[in-house]
Amino acid sequence: MINRNFRTDPATGLVFHETAEKLIRANAVAAVVSLLVGGILAFFVIMTRWPAVHLLPADWFYLVLTAHGVDMLVLWIIFFEIAVLYFAGCVLLKCRLAAPKWAWTGFWLMVIGGIMNNVAVFRGDSSVMFTSYVPMGAHPAFYLGLILFAVGALIGCFVFLGSLVVAKSEKTYNGSLPLVTFGAVVACIIAVFTIASGAIILIPTFLWSVGLIPTIDSLMYKTVWWAFGHSSQQINVSAHVAIWYAIAAIVFGAKPMSEKVSRGAFLLYIFFLQLASAHHLLSDPGLTSNWKIFNTSYAMYLAVLASMVHGLTVPGAIEVAQRQKGYNRGLFEWLRKAPWGNPVFSGMFISLVGFGFLGGISGVMMGTEQLNLIIHNTIYVPGHFHATVVVGTTLAFMAMTYFLIPTLFRREIMFPKLAKWQPYLFGLGMSGFALFMMGAGTLGVPRRHWDMTFAGNPLGYEFAGTAYLMMGLTAICGLIAIIGGGAYLLITVGSVFFGKKIDVPEYRTLTLREGAAPRPVRQPVAVAIGAHHGNIGIAGFVAPGTFTLAMVFLVAFVLYYFVNWKYLSTVWPLS
Amino acid sequence: MSAIEPPVERIWWKQPLDRVEGTWIVIAFVWCIVMFVMMPYWHIYGKQNLSNEAYRTTAEAYLKKATESAEKTTVRTETDLKIPVVHPAPGGDAYLVARLWQWWPMLELEEGKTYRIHLASMDFLHGFSLQPENINIQVHPGYEHIVTVTPTRAGTYSIICNEYCGINHHTMASKLYVVK
Amino acid sequence: MNDKVAPNLLGTIEDDELDEPIPAMQQLLDNPFLLLFIGVAMPTVLYVIWGVMEIVSIPMAK
Ligand code: HEM
Ligand SMILES: [Cu+2]
Ligand SMILES: [Cu+2]
Numbered sequence: 001m002i003n004r005n006f007r008t009d010p011a012t013g014l015v016f017h018e019t020a021e022k023l024i025r026a027n028a029v030a031a032v033v034s035l036l037v038g039g040i041l042a043f044f045v046i047m048t049r050w051p052a053v054h055l056l057p058a059d060w061f062y063l064v065l066t067a068h069g070v071d072m073l074v075l076w077i078i079f080f081e082i083a084v085l086y087f088a089g090c091v092l093l094k095c096r097l098a099a100p101k102w103a104w105t106g107f108w109l110m111v112i113g114g115i116m117n118n119v120a121v122f123r124g125d126s127s128v129m130f131t132s133y134v135p136m137g138a139h140p141a142f143y144l145g146l147i148l149f150a151v152g153a154l155i156g157c158f159v160f161l162g163s164l165v166v167a168k169s170e171k172t173y174n175g176s177l178p179l180v181t182f183g184a185v186v187a188c189i190i191a192v193f194t195i196a197s198g199a200i201i202l203i204p205t206f207l208w209s210v211g212l213i214p215t216i217d218s219l220m221y222k223t224v225w226w227a228f229g230h231s232s233q234q235i236n237v238s239a240h241v242a243i244w245y246a247i248a249a250i251v252f253g254a255k256p257m258s259e260k261v262s263r264g265a266f267l268l269y270i271f272f273l274q275l276a277s278a279h280h281l282l283s284d285p286g287l288t289s290n291w292k293i294f295n296t297s298y299a300m301y302l303a304v305l306a307s308m309v310h311g312l313t314v315p316g317a318i319e320v321a322q323r324q325k326g327y328n329r330g331l332f333e334w335l336r337k338a339p340w341g342n343p344v345f346s347g348m349f350i351s352l353v354g355f356g357f358l359g360g361i362s363g364v365m366m367g368t369e370q371l372n373l374i375i376h377n378t379i380y381v382p383g384h385f386h387a388t389v390v391v392g393t394t395l396a397f398m399a400m401t402y403f404l405i406p407t408l409f410r411r412e413i414m415f416p417k418l419a420k421w422q423p424y425l426f427g428l429g430m431s432g433f434a435l436f437m438m439g440a441g442t443l444g445v446p447r448r449h450w451d452m453t454f455a456g457n458p459l460g461y462e463f464a465g466t467a468y469l470m471m472g473l474t475a476i477c478g479l480i481a482i483i484g485g486g487a488y489l490l491i492t493v494g495s496v497f498f499g500k501k502i503d504v505p506e507y508r509t510l511t512l513r514e515g516a517a518p519r520p521v522r523q524p525v526a527v528a529i530g531a532h533h534g535n536i537g538i539a540g541f542v543a544p545g546t547f548t549l550a551m552v553f554l555v556a557f558v559l560y561y562f563v564n565w566k567y568l569s570t571v572w573p574l575s
Numbered sequence: 576m577s578a579i580e581p582p583v584e585r586i587w588w589k590q591p592l593d594r595v596e597g598t599w600i601v602i603a604f605v606w607c608i609v610m611f612v613m614m615p616y617w618h619i620y621g622k623q624n625l626s627n628e629a630y631r632t633t634a635e636a637y638l639k640k641a642t643e644s645a646e647k648t649t650v651r652t653e654t655d656l657k658i659p660v661v662h663p664a665p666g667g668d669a670y671l672v673a674r675l676w677q678w679w680p681m682l683e684l685e686e687g688k689t690y691r692i693h694l695a696s697m698d699f700l701h702g703f704s705l706q707p708e709n710i711n712i713q714v715h716p717g718y719e720h721i722v723t724v725t726p727t728r729a730g731t732y733s734i735i736c737n738e739y740c741g742i743n744h745h746t747m748a749s750k751l752y753v754v755k
Numbered sequence: 756m757n758d759k760v761a762p763n764l765l766g767t768i769e770d771d772e773l774d775e776p777i778p779a780m781q782q783l784l785d786n787p788f789l790l791l792f793i794g795v796a797m798p799t800v801l802y803v804i805w806g807v808m809e810i811v812s813i814p815m816a817k
Pocket of ligand 2: 674676700701702736737738739740744747
């Protein structure tokens with residue numbers, strides 16, 4: 001029997017399918033639990049990397065760092081992403097979830113895989129970092145756990161794709177997918193490639209760990225592993241860009257400036273985004289510069305172009321919506337009058353700005369073939385990716401949660417005052433953390449390193465005093481971010497379990513015909529956004545404020561990029 | 576209506592580009608091309624490029640070469656471990672062995688001279704990180720990577736390991752001397 | 756959100772909509788499975804296969 005129970009959320013008009021709703025909740029809860037564990041581990045990691053504190057002994061540090069990487073990057077992010085897929089698929093398309101049994105199987109595989117991997121790490125014989133570069137070996141359960149998790153996530157992707165087919169055949173929407181759902185499709189496509197690559201490399205590695213395969217080539221492993229490891233970051237990018245668009249739509253009723261441009265940018269992601277995995281191998285032997293340059297540049301930076309387009313069109317759409325509401329004065333009235341006290345918006349906006357300015361610029365810089373030489377494996381690298389995957393993705397997911405708690409969990413947000421401040425604490429703390437880490441990395445401080453003082457080592461290197469200062473500031477900002485993360489956990493867990501229940505109409509069974517979307521009054525061909533409302537904006541620019549911000553971004557980008565070439569030109573000649 | 580609903584227009588692909596978007600796309604595209612061109616440009620006109628010269632090897636074969644070379648060029652030993660300091664001929668080859676948890680031997684190079692430095696690991700991945708120059712190169716087991724370097728400033732440098740290589744990763748450090 | 760719209764369920768397609776065919780690019784963007792194929796094929800060929808070929812063609816050390 002196909003479950004056709006749906007309910008309509010009166011506040012937002014969103015339609016929830018019963019099974020889809022349960023799965024979104026389950027995945028979101030698993031995500032938050034992972035974030036809790038990963039966050040506790042983050043505290044120990046940062047307290048150890050703070051030279052003045054140096055909390056854990058070496059073996060525990062490497063163990064905890066491995067678990068922090070897995071629990072955050074893999075578990076928290078991917079559980080939440082599966083929730084996002086089901087949301088963008090079933091809720092936005094008002095359709096039922098395809099293959100609920102498979103969806104639950106996928107979910108439980110992910111749970112079991114995640115636990116298995118963590119058990120392997122905490123046993124103490126699998127402190128190999130989440131990259132698990134061979135020939136350093138972990139316990140077989142480490143790889144098996146990741147494989148099970150990946151298979152579960154892959155099932156989730158196919159359930160999502162199946163739901164699109166259901167929506168189309170049951171006509172729950174007309175015409176093209178909503179832009180947000182389209183963004184989720186892109187995330188899903190990248191996820192399929194990611195997981196397939198993961199399988200190609202992790203299954204042989206698992207067989208090697210149990211002795212069935214004699215050796216695995218380290219360069220081959222590293223190359224294919226990053227097709228998995230980095231592409232999974234590109235899932236995050238697509239997913240959080242989709243969430244930016246969703247939040248712009250939810251909070252402001254913003255309409256994409258142009259479907260064509262936004263979807264075209266997503267298409268560039270499909271084509272080129274995953275190639276950038278190559279930037280992890282720029283300082284490795286054996287791969288030619290042709291391969292490195294073509295791939296690390298996403299084929300001439302076309303995926304960077306796409307991100308720069310999204311970075312403009314999301315705030316641009318908000319600006320247009322605000323100007324239409326009458327906030328049309330000057331360059332920035334629309335931004336000043338934005339709901340800065342609403343964590344859904346403030347979280348999303350900090351995520352966007354932080355991702356662009358900190359994560360984006362630094363990422364492109366160090367993904368340049370030659371510039372990578374002065375950055376590779378320094379603590380600059382975690383500085384960069386905490387700006388992308390924490391300020392960017394994690395904060396976007398947090399912002400989305402504040403919307404999901406009342407609509408999906410039907411609870412009022414607890415501690416609303418704290419919720420107001422949470423994105424600032426977390427976003428700004430993390431931004432400072434990322435910046436200071438990048439500073440320390442520029443001075444050569446290595447990543448994944450227990451003791452930058454080289455205590456007692458006659459051959460050790462003495463870092464400059466500023467490097468210690470940077471690490472200290474990193475730690476202080478990291479603590480602020482941890483407090484922000486703790487606030488998020490307190491608010492979400494508190495609200496979901498103890499928040500005041502919101503009474504809404506219960507599920508009711510919809511027949512196929514009732515569930516079908518009414519045929520909307522549709523315009524045949526889209527016209528330019530200015531044609532509707534010629535009187536907003538300045539000098540023919542409907543979003544002049546956003547354009548100004550974009551130019552500021554570009555200037556920062558160009559300057560920082562060439563400063564690093566200048567720095568590179570002063571190091572020893574190499575060829 | 577909005578990004579969470581299907582587009583209201585049946586055909587949205589023909590929507591004319593908005594001026595804000597159009598201008599930005601052109602500017603951003605030009606910048607992307609500039610960044611792309613910088614990499615080949617630096618290969619031709621820049622001085623810092625990572626060598627593509629690499630060979631497949633084994634730990635035994637590489638260690639043998641490195642030991643033979645060190646026997647010929649050792650000028651002194653340092654620390655309790657008696658790690659040899661080698662002074663290779665300018666323009667010649669120098670071998671560096673990365674292994675748990677040591678760089679072997681130590682190199683002494685002459686300022687302004689060019690050397691072919693061979694890098695390979697005997698076991699796990701290691702990270703060659705020259706400080707304070709901040710030159711960072713990944714060192715793989717099974718591969719011999721040959722980089723040509725020209726030290727430009729005399730002094731005592733450090734080579735630390737910046738790829739996690741096990742419990743004593745943070746102890747893996749060595750010196751590199753550049754003399755006049 | 757669509758509730759106010761006339762409920763001509765699964766209704767007839769208005770004539771003016773039939774006039775113009777959907778542009779090819781829009782059809783591509785509306786086809787998730789074609790996109791899935793492209794999105795998997797591109798990195799597999801350009802990154803994985805090209806990269807693996809370079810690695811296996813590294814010569815032996817003398
Ligand atoms: C408040 C929060 C956080 C703090 C203070 C924090 C701190 C740190 C620190 C200090 C490192 C180690 C740097 C090193 O020694 O190499 C690290 C590594 C890492 N963090 Fe976080 N982190 C936080 C949140 C997150 C989140 C939310 C994610 C992912 C979504 C994340 C993903 C990672 C990853 C993947 C690594 C790399 C582990 C490795 O090198 O193997 N972190 N973090
Ligand atoms: Cu090492
Ligand atoms: Cu190491």
